[in-house]
Amino acid sequence: MIITPQTPEKAIKEMETEIFVSPKDRLDFYRREIHNETSNLSSRTNAYLSAQSFLVIAYSSSMANRNPEWGEIFTLVVPATLALFGILSSLSAWPGIKAACDIIDHWYVKQTGLLNCEPVIGQAYDDSPLFSTWESSHSGQRKSLVFSKRTPWLFSGFWLFLGSFAIWINLL
Template sequence: MSRIISPQTPASALNDHTEHSAKIFGSPKDRLDFYRREIQYETTILANRTDAYLTAQSFLVIAFASCMSNLNPEWGKLFTLVVPAFLALLGIVSSLNAWPGIRAAYDIIDHWYFKQSQLLRSEPVMGMAFDDSPLFCETESSHKGYRKSLLFSVRTPWLFMLFWILLGAYALYIQIDNPGS
């Protein structure tokens, strides 16, 4: 049974929740292992989403370049005016559709890293497994470290959307500005 914990929740209910949580996680190490597995799982999801997005974008770029190189004298001019513009629009729409899934995975990873860092701060002995040097240093569990590693995935849809806007505008410009050739 799930419970909603609010500021008005009585202390006895919170103690029950803490006891229930202790039963789920036998020790702080079990909790840390759980957080690490969740981070790894969500990172894999983010990588898969980014890979699928980049694959789709690469095919769109190839199709766009092929359409722009059409030299058919009968219908090539109209084709190179219409089809690349639609491909650029498709690239923009796919970027806008990819963004929420990528951002959601990033937010979930951020959540689990936060939980992990709170656990490591609340249980300083956890890092001291075999010697006096901590197992997890601040750079390994800080927001700054992992966020930098996820920036590529988070920025890619916006970069491709800008790329498609510029490329679509350029394709229209060279076709409309130079109608005789």
């Protein structure tokens, strides 16, 4: 069934009760979604960092070119082009990384709401909370996503600096 804004509230409630038999089923579903999106974010961040590391190696190699015939023009054009490519790839990676972080945020909010309204599933066998307040709080979860969110912006600044440096050093 496709849910639209015109779908009656009663039909949505019936569908939700059919999908989740117990609050634990709902918690398990939320945890699986968080795990899947975290894996997705990890894959995107790893691919992005791998691409950036290859660009840094290519940039360094091109800056070291001292060929007497065409080395000057090469060290002016190629490093600046690689820096531009680094900026563009950072800007291209940002939406995917941000989307994964937003989806993780969404499922954490749902999980926290469930843990707050169903205290029975929040208790372990020894009556201590299954999830600490830091683990189930929105601020704790957001801190864990900071690296992935900041990396494209840090590399964009890094590439802007390196591109400017390549042009500056060759025009002196």
